[in-house]
Amino acid sequence: MKLSDDDFDGLKRWRISAPKGRMIYDQDEEAEAFYRVESGCVRLQVNREDGGRQILAFHLPGDIFGLDCDGRRHAAAEAAIRSELTRFQAPPPLGMSANPGAAAAVACAACEMVNALAGHLMGLGHANAEDRVRWFLGWLAERQGIDACNARLHLPMSRRDIADFLDLAPETLSRTMRRLESLREIEVMGTRRIVLRKNTRRPSDRGGPVMLVA
Amino acid sequence: MKLSDDDFDGLKRWRISAPKGRMIYDQDEEAEAFYRVESGCVRLQVNREDGGRQILAFHLPGDIFGLDCDGRRHAAAEAAIRSELTRFQAPPPLGMSANPGAAAAVACAACEMVNALAGHLMGLGHANAEDRVRWFLGWLAERQGIDACNARLHLPMSRRDIADFLDLAPETLSRTMRRLESLREIEVMGTRRIVLRKNTRRPSDRGGPVMLVA
């Protein structure tokens, strides 16, 4: 099911331009709106008191995020790079009160979020550092519509972000990328550009992004 | 938001009794119904061709599961122990076609699934085996309404299930439970019963010297 602008008729909306690092909303805040990424990348994260971060998801253009149905933000959202967003005003509980079309659209967006989180769990589960990085690059390539060999991939987030997303130490991520490079699977062109050399991806063939709901 | 039976008016339903190990539905099947756990425990899992399993979630009494919005099962559901279920018949895409009340209820259930998966990701992220087991026991205790010290906890699933849920090897899970027992945090009474000795849970405190009572 694809979401269109019409599904959110009746909701006030406006554009937001968020510079790199800008917090869109914080944990434990009251949820008064949800968002759609128009360009850039937003990371959904939980900050620990020990300074560590846990990144639950990356939101790329077209993704809806911020649909906390119980009215409270369970995680913070921050722009990983300069991003353009559309903000949809909606009183909590988000999406439960709007027009009928919006209710279905919200349910659909929630389902996609479930798919993303389940895929994340699958990507990390029972996978070593190599497979985690392969899975991440494959996911990003798919999101960028890249499928051919020798395709250039743009990373819209820092190494630290990727490491926190994959639950790896930054050092391990760096070493793993070097290993994949020596295996001729990728080519690291600076910090934000990677060339995929092998399309024959089978990280033990754990299937691509797994989608499921409830 | 709490779900009541009335929210699913208009849907055909009936009771199912599933013995231990019974598959409720399999991956890649067409989704024609969703379910509510009345008693017992259902595990949502993805089976790998190498024989490994990845358990995405445990569903306990009151939980709704099986809401695959795109009409396909992306994970299998199996009864971890003998369980009673209510099956709600609904043509795919599940929940999108039913009455207005059901649409909101479906969205709510999907949101709860998001919370469960996000919590799972948080429980595993940046956590060693000890903290993962503590987190799991805490989650289970909360679901069973247990909050006091010296509370008996019933485990409605096998060690193998728990290990696959926490992304640990069964051997590591066993050793970790022994360690928590030697720390006087828990008491293992057979394979399916555990007594929580410490209510002062501090899953991030890894400072103290680990004293193994040989």
Next chain:
DNA sequence: CGTGGGTTTGACTATACTCAACTACGGTGG
């Protein structure tokens, strides 16, 4: 009561983390 699979224990190994230092990129200002 007997059996078999799930669980536990042990020894060893491998992988990723930690701490520390070095490097290089990118943003800024001259």
Next chain:
DNA sequence: CCACCGTAGTTGAGTATAGTCAAACCCACG
């Protein structure tokens, strides 16, 4: 446009934690 500086990223060495393989154990089931 170039030089500078600060931060992000990389590299190295050593360690710790969890995985693997193998075997004993024991509980649960018939």
